[in-house]
Amino acid sequence: MIVHVDPDRCCGAGQCVLAAPEVFDQRDEDGTVVLLDARPPAALVREVADAVAACPGGAIRLEEGAPR
Amino acid sequence: MATATTTHPAPRGTCPFAPPPAYQQAAQDAPVSKVALWDGTPCWLVTRHQDARDLLADPRFSADAARPGFPFLSAAARHIGAGKTSFIRMDDPEHGRLRRMLTGDFTIRKTAALRPAVQQVADELFERMTAGRTEADLVAEFALPLPSLVICLLLGVPYEDHAFFQRCSRTLLSRDSPIEEVAAAQQELTEYLDALTDHKRTHPDDGILSRLAARGELPTEEIGAMGRLLLIAGHETTANMTALSVLALLRHPDQLARLRADPGGTPAAVEELLRWLSIVQSGVTRVAIEDAEIGGVLIRAGEGVICQVNTANRDERRYPDGDALDLARDTRRHLAFGFGVHQCLGQPLARLELEIALDTLLRRLPGLRLAVPFEEIRFRHEMTVYGVETLPVAW
Numbered sequence: 001m002i003v004h005v006d007p008d009r010c011c012g013a014g015q016c017v018l019a020a021p022e023v024f025d026q027r028d029e030d031g032t033v034v035l036l037d038a039r040p041p042a043a044l045v046r047e048v049a050d051a052v053a054a055c056p057g058g059a060i061r062l063e064e065g066a067p068r
Numbered sequence: 069m070a071t072a073t074t075t076h077p078a079p080r081g082t083c084p085f086a087p088p089p090a091y092q093q094a095a096q097d098a099p100v101s102k103v104a105l106w107d108g109t110p111c112w113l114v115t116r117h118q119d120a121r122d123l124l125a126d127p128r129f130s131a132d133a134a135r136p137g138f139p140f141l142s143a144a145a146r147h148i149g150a151g152k153t154s155f156i157r158m159d160d161p162e163h164g165r166l167r168r169m170l171t172g173d174f175t176i177r178k179t180a181a182l183r184p185a186v187q188q189v190a191d192e193l194f195e196r197m198t199a200g201r202t203e204a205d206l207v208a209e210f211a212l213p214l215p216s217l218v219i220c221l222l223l224g225v226p227y228e229d230h231a232f233f234q235r236c237s238r239t240l241l242s243r244d245s246p247i248e249e250v251a252a253a254q255q256e257l258t259e260y261l262d263a264l265t266d267h268k269r270t271h272p273d274d275g276i277l278s279r280l281a282a283r284g285e286l287p288t289e290e291i292g293a294m295g296r297l298l299l300i301a302g303h304e305t306t307a308n309m310t311a312l313s314v315l316a317l318l319r320h321p322d323q324l325a326r327l328r329a330d331p332g333g334t335p336a337a338v339e340e341l342l343r344w345l346s347i348v349q350s351g352v353t354r355v356a357i358e359d360a361e362i363g364g365v366l367i368r369a370g371e372g373v374i375c376q377v378n379t380a381n382r383d384e385r386r387y388p389d390g391d392a393l394d395l396a397r398d399t400r401r402h403l404a405f406g407f408g409v410h411q412c413l414g415q416p417l418a419r420l421e422l423e424i425a426l427d428t429l430l431r432r433l434p435g436l437r438l439a440v441p442f443e444e445i446r447f448r449h450e451m452t453v454y455g456v457e458t459l460p461v462a463w
Contacts, residue, residue, distance in 0.1 A: 011164065011409040012171030014416055021176075028178075031171030053401060056411035058125060 002039055002065040003048060007032045009059035019054050020047035033059055076103040076111065076141065076374060077243075077350065077449075084447050085316060085345065086391065087378040091115055095379045100365040103374070106243070111139045111372040112365075113351075117383035117403070119363040120375040124408035126362075129354035129373060131410055133157040138355040139372030141452075142243030144250045151254055154293040160409060166294065169283065170413060173222065173276055179416035182218075186420055189217050190428045198463070203439050206459040210429070211310035212303070215421055219302030222417075223295055224275020225264065233257060237300045241452040243350075261292040261299070298414070305347065306418050308448070308455025310425045313341045315445065315459060316393060317430070318438055323395050328430060337395045338422045342404035344393045346378035349454040352406055377403045433463040 003023060012031030016024035022044060025034040040048055052060045078088035086092070094101050095115035103113045114120050123129055132138065133149035134157075140146035149157065155166040172178070190210075197209040204210075216234065220227040239245045239253040261277075265288045268278040276298070280291045317324040327337050351374040356367045367373060381402050382390035405412035412418065429436060438445075439460040446457040 009409075011167060011411065012175070013405075013411045013413070014174075014176040015411075017176045026175040026177065027172070028175065029172050030168040031175045032168070050400060056125065056407050057409050 001042070001045060001048065002063040003035060003037070004061040004063060005033045005035045006059045006061070009057045010055075011057040011059075013056050015054035015056065016051040016060060019051035020044060023048055024051060024060075039065065074101070074103045074113070076105055076113065078103075080447075080449065084445075085312075085319075085393075087346070087349075087376070087382065091376050091379045092382070095383060100363040100367075105139060105372075106142055109139065109372070111374055112362075112367055114362060114373060114375045115379040115383075116363060117380045117386040117401075120377065120380040120403055121401070121407050123354065123362050123373060123375055124352065124403075124406060124410070126360060126408075127160070128356060128358040128360040130159050130357045131157055131163070131354060132159050135355050135357060137370035137372050139353045139374060141350050141353065141374070143247055144240070144243055144245045145452075147247055147250050148240060148254060152258075152289060152293040154290070154297045156297055156410065163409065166286075166290070167409075167413060169280060169286075170276065170294065170298070173279075174413055174416055176416050179420055182417070183420060183424070185221070186214075186218055186424050187428075189221075190214055190424050193217075194428050194432065198433070203460065203462045206314060206429075206461045207307070207311045207456065208458065211314075211425065211459070212307040214310065214425055215302055215306035218417070218421060219299060222276055222302075223298060224268065224273050224277045225261075225295070225299065229260070233260070233299055234303060237303045238451075240300060241304055242450050243452070244450040257296055257299075258289075258292055261295040262288050265291045265295065301412075301414060302417075304451075304453045305412075305414075306421045306425075308347050308453050309342070309345065309418070309422055311456050311459045312345050312347060312454070313338075313422065313426060314429060314436070314461070315438075315456060316341060316345060317426075318436070319442065320393050323393055324430070326395055327426075328434070331431075333395065334423050334427050335419070336399070337426065338419055339399040339402065340393065340395050340397060341422075343381045343387065343399050343402035345454070346381045346402075346404050347454040348377055348404070348406075348452065350374075350452045351376045351378075352410075375403075377406070435463045437462055 010032040023037045023040045078090040081089040099116040155163045193210050197204045236253040236257040268281045272278045354373045405415045439462040448455045
């Protein structure tokens with residue numbers, strides 16, 4: 001699993017941080033998404049999928065890829 | 069559009085917590101159907117969870133009230149929509165530009181750091197309400213002043229003026245308000261916040277208004293409009309959620325007992341109460357700017373749409389037995405804060421305030437109960453945001 005984020009589509013609602021705090025953070029200045037781990041471990045698949053579904057701006061995309 | 073048979077808003081049924089039966093029926097039979105607004109204008113009503121999510125995330129549906137066909141849910145709303153309403157009634161990229169000037173103030177981290185301050189406000193209100201007494205109106209003495217004090221603190225608005233802006237806020241969000249009262253409230257609040265913003269330019273503090281003024285990018289009237297939006301949103305939502313949540317739990321003793329038995333259970337309880345109560349009873353309005361299909365129904369450019377969040381949040385396809393309040397359920401993807409790029413900016417703060425309010429009240433008042441018969445409680449049917457007028461409680 002490879003995670004991609006698009007800060008231009010991010011509306012800073014923080015849903016990804018609530019769903020998967022190991023993978024996502026927010027910039028202090030404007031709350032937009034910061035990707036902490038683009039190749040999260042397989043144990044976090046559910047959390048990352050939740051973050052994708054919860055993102056109101058559609059700013060997170062997953063790509064198939066071998067887990068770390 | 070053909071003639072609509074259902075009206076908006078439709079009356080609630082026998083359960084004051086449940087969405088209007090007509091809308092729940094629509095969710096079963098015709099999930100994207102037509103309703104007639106207050107002035108007879110036809111509008112689409114979207115009642116199912118997936119359809120509401122699809123629509124709110126779709127840029128072909130605009131939040132810009134200046135677009136032709138934008139649906140106004142009352143004469144008061146139409147008047148307000150014609151004025152300056154800031155980014156809640158704009159589309160990207162302008163919406164995003166303005167919203168991002170505030171998102172840094174409502175990040176998960178920034179909000180978590182507010183916990184001690186919010187707890188202190190709650191403790192002070194709690195002490196004042198309970199000292200030497202066994203009864204109080206929970207709305208006036210706790211549920212409303214808590215978020216009011218907190219948003220004033222964040223914005224840098226003097227709380228001593230709260231009677232004034234609480235009155236304005238109420239007038240602006242009631243669909244029964246006469247137009248002249250709406251116009252007066254809007255003008256008074258605009259003048260108040262514009263003057264306060266200008267004052268901050270020469271007397272800066274730590275508040276949001278001051279910081280927006282210091283950026284030097286925005287005219288006073290835009291900062292004032294953002295301040296108005298935050299002030300009203302900060303008042304009406306958490307205050308009503310707090311009082312209505314307490315009432316809902318008192319009416320569901322099994323759920324209340326479950327929450328009291330689980331010291332860490334409040335955040336999950338808050339999510340279920342958000343879903344089950346879905347207090348933005350007016351729904352969320354948009355206008356199609358291109359032809360678009362939602363739930364298999366073609367909505368044409370220029371047609372108005374209302375996402376009925378309260379029925380969507382009880383959709384059986386997403387939430388089995390959705391009419392039941394069940395603090396143990398999976399509440400993910402509820403739409404109580406909306407969806408799409410307009411999703412509630414202040415939701416981390418709302419969650420924090422609700423968590424602290426419920427913990428403070430329920431854990432410190434084990435004997436909390438209604439002080440009047442349930443049938444005497446008056447619900448806010450005429451307001452954009454649902455709630456109760458007063459909540460007399462004893463302990």
